[in-house]
Amino acid sequence: MSQDHSQDHSQDAGAALAEGRGRSAGARSSDQAPSLRPSLLDPLFAPARGLPGIGPKMAPMIERLLGTPERPARIIDLLFHLPQGGVARRLMGSISEAPPGEPVTVGVTVTGYRAPQAGPGKRPYRVLVEDPTGDITLVFFGMPAPRVEKMLPLGSHRYVTGRIDLWDGHRQMVHPSRIVDEAGFAALPAVEPVYGATEGLTSRAISKLAHAALDRLPVLPEWQDPAWLRQNGLPAFAEALRAEHKPDGPPPPVATDGTVPATPARRRLAYDELLASQLALALTRARSRRGPGRQNAGDGGLLGRIEAALPFALTGAQTRALGEIRADLGSDRRMLRLLQGDVGSGKTAVALLAMASAVEAGRQAALMAPTEILARQHHDRLTAMAGPLRLRLLTGRDRAAERRATLSDLAEGQVDIVVGTHALFQESVAFRDLGLAVVDEQHRFGVHQRLALGAKGQAVDILVMTATPIPRTLALTFFGDMDVSVLDEKPAGRRPIATRLVSTDRLDEVVAGLGRALQAGEQVYWICPLVAESEYVDLAAAEDRFADLQAEFGAVVGLIHGKMPGPEKDAAMERFAAGDTRILVATTVVEVGVDVAQATIMVIEHAERFGLAQLHQLRGRVGRGAKASTCLLLYRGPLGQVARARLEMMRETEDGFRIAEEDLRLRGEGEVLGTRQSGLAAFRLARLESDGDLLEVARDDARLVVERDPALRSERGRALRVLLYLFERDAAIRLLGAG
Known part of the structure; x- marks a missing residue:
């Protein structure tokens, strides 16, 4: 059973395109604002239940397969529900x-x-x-x-x-x-297409409905360059849809991993979707940089003193990234840059020196982290390196008097750098002159939150950081409106982490080994995928594992998970950092950024249930001190092919970028970065693991279009407006309307 729900697309995660998309995408009703979508497309956005053959019995099945809670299934959803293969007669x-x-x-x-x-x-x-x-x-x-x-x-x-x-x-x-x-x-027919179906709705019934939907397809203007289409042997949009839903030749064989072959028709449709995404990002990028910037770089004196006082020398990658950021800060254009680096590559030091550059220019800086634990950790680490800079912490749990003092000092310019959570973009927070906003782990925030922080000052430069190595195709997709700096070196002295695969049948041996490690003075993370045991999912539960280990080792075992109140989480983390607790049983709340140098052992229970990128992030919590570190991947067999490939990759390499590419190949773009869980959806027609080469072409084409025709008023520009509406990038159109 396959459910190919059409959801909002995460490709616009780097742009303010999520806002209002659901309203304009749905079928019109009396309680909805009228869409600005051209009437030419109205037949495609009409409810699918209006097609002949859909009666009261079939309508709920179509909604279950193609609709969402926000809007009913539409004709366009049927047309974009492409066959998964075909059966020749x-x-x-x-x-x-x-x-x-x-x-x-x-x-x-x-x-x-x-x-x-x-x-x-x-x-x-x-x-x-x-x-x-x-x-x-x-x-x-x-x-x-x-x-x-x-x-x-x-x-x-x-x-x-x-x-x-x-x-x-x-x-x-x-x-x-x-x-x-x-x-x-x-x-x-010569070939009968095979569709992802749902209970009670057969592939053949879907095929009949898709044929009826094709009859509603209006004549649309060509938005692609005709010469490029001819050069690549790609059909027109309508012809491509018909070729998929009404194939007239034997289907090409499906790949061994289940991937549907990239026929010319599929490539055309994939490119249309990718171009719509990249054009929306290019329009947003042009809009965000339209206003004049301000120089946020001084003479380098303060920055040099802070760098000289650091207890380590910058790596070549850090020096290169800092140079790129300083060039942006010193220009009269607003910076919008992504700093991505592997676990332990030194992003915090680069962010500090970037913020020092803004302070040196007489302005203020802010660093926003997704959780209070990370905000406090950033504040503590920055304070240790910041020299004469005046730092302050601002979170949602500050005492009233403390909060009032911080807000007053910020407004008066008595604070150089403020570190905080989402509390930073609340209306009550005012800066004297915010020049640089640093956002840690961008994909954990909504885009509007980043923009809200950037609106706290005049011509604020934005630096976004992520500790999740991102394949190039995903970087273009999720952060395509940004310039990218990459930290691809680890600081000298970081020791490799020994990674071992251990069956859960040997759990007693693992626990006995922890006893020996505790006697040797080591500290341990033990990661579980659930907080409490579920009657539906037989996985280790953090609370139950905590009870088991506490019964074995006593009070040296601590517990932390996302459902605990904030003060309890902070206290549990502080006890572990201080060495008062020696084993910390946790859920993935410790996945990103939490730094305890004394921890040398990472146990991940039911590792087969985690994605590669998440396993890599968790493993990166150890190996931060002088001692050798070990990561034990506990799995329950027998392992499937994909799960085994993931775990073997973890054993083979610590290269986060190689791991990220493999994660994309094994699981597809919708799962990498946890985008399924965060509400960001995958493409409907394009598959980055096979269409990634088209993404580069689409980005270059989109940028050229915006340079030559920023208002999309030319003949092709008007056709591209139709493309944006077709793929529901309505917010990009609103940017055009806003001038």
């Missing part, structure tokens, strides 16, 4: 020649019935069929016997399509996708 020569595991069509004679045997559970109805070379069993669950026997009368000749599998040594086909007689076979 041509016959396999015989049953004996039909390859197991692949969709085939065979001509057979019905020879017998086997009614379900009495017993618990659902028992199938079986039909025996044969041809001169052998026999197979057709298996039907939950289908009344009279209906099965009407489709397959005893002694009749039928053509059946489906996948032949081996079960208990016998060939069988479960729920054939089609059963036709001679006349029906002659009338079949």
Whole structure:
């Protein structure tokens, strides 16, 4: 069962495009503001339930497959619900020649019935069929016997399509996708597309609805460059949709990893979606930089003194990134830059020196972190390195008097750098002259929060940091409106982390090993995927594991998870940092940024349930001191192919960028960075793991368009406006309207 819900696209995460998209995307109703979408597209955004053949019984199924809680399924959702493959009409020569595991069509004679045997559970109805070379069993669950026997009368000749599998040594086909007689076979299309379906709604029913949706497709202007289309052999938009939903040739084979082949039609549609995304980002980038900037770099004296006082020398990557940031700060254009670096690559030091540059120019700086733990940690680490800079912490839990004093000092210019959580962009927070805003872990904030912080001053430069190494294609997608600086070196002295795979069957050995580590003075993280045991998911629970380990080791075991009140989390973290607790049982709340140099062992329970990027982030919590460190990946077997590949990759390398690329290949862009969980959705038509090369082309094309036609008023510009509406980038259109 596949549910290809059309959701808001995360590709605009680097732009203020989320706002209002749902309102303009849905079908119009009396309580909705009218959309500015051109009437040309109205047929495509009409409710799908208006198509012929969708009655009261089918309508809820269509909504379950293609609708969302915010809006009903629409014609465009059907058209963008592309087939996952196809079945050619041509016959396999015989049953004996039909390859197991692949969709085939065979001509057979019905020879017998086997009614379900009495017993618990659902028992199938079986039909025996044969041809001169052998026999197979057709298996039907939950289908009344009279209906099965009407489709397959005893002694009749039928053509059946489906996948032949081996079960208990016998060939069988479960729920054939089609059963036709001679006349029906002659009338079949050359290729029948296969769609992701939902319970009660068959692939063939979806195909009929998609054909009806194609009849509603209006004539649209061509928004792509005709010469580029010819050069790459790509069809027109409407032709590409028809080729997918009404294929006239045998389908290309699906890749071993299940990837649908990138036909010219799929490439065309993928490029349309990528261009819409990149054009929206380019418009936002142009808008954000339209206003004049201010120079945020002084003579370098203060910056040099702080750098000279650091207890370490900057790496080449840090020096390069700082140079790029300083060049932006010294220009008269507003900076919008992403600083991405692997675990322990030194982003905090670069951020400090960037903020010192703004202070040197007579302005203020702010650093916003996603959690109070990280905000406090940033404040403590920056204070230790900041020299003469005046730092202050501002969070949502400050005492009233303390908060009033901080706000007053900020407004009067008595604070150079303020570090805080989302409390920083509240209306009551005013700066004397904010020049640089640093946002840590951007993907954990909404875009409007970043923009709100940037609006706290005049021509504020923005530096966004992420400790999650991002493949280049995802960097263009999620942060495409930004310039990018990469920290791809680790500071000298960082020791490698020994990573081992251990079955949960050996849990007792692991616990015994922790006892020896505690006697040697080491500290341990133990990560669990759940807070409390669930009756539905049999995974280790943090509270239960805490109780088990506390029973074994006593009061040296601590607990921290996201559901604890803030003060309790801070206290638990402080006890661990001070060494009062030696084993910290935690959920992924410690994933990013938490820094305890004395911790040398990381145990990740049910590691097979985590993504590669998350495993890499968790492992990066150890290996921060002088001692050798170990990461134990506890897994419950047997492992699937993808899970085993993830864990083997963790054992092979600590290169976060290589790990991120592999994560993208294994899981697709919708899972990397936890975007499924954060509400950011994947593309509907494009697949970055196979269409990543098109993303670069789309970015260059979008930037050229905005340079030459920033208001999209040319003939192609007007067609591109249609493209933006088609892929629901309405907010980009509003930017055009706002001048």
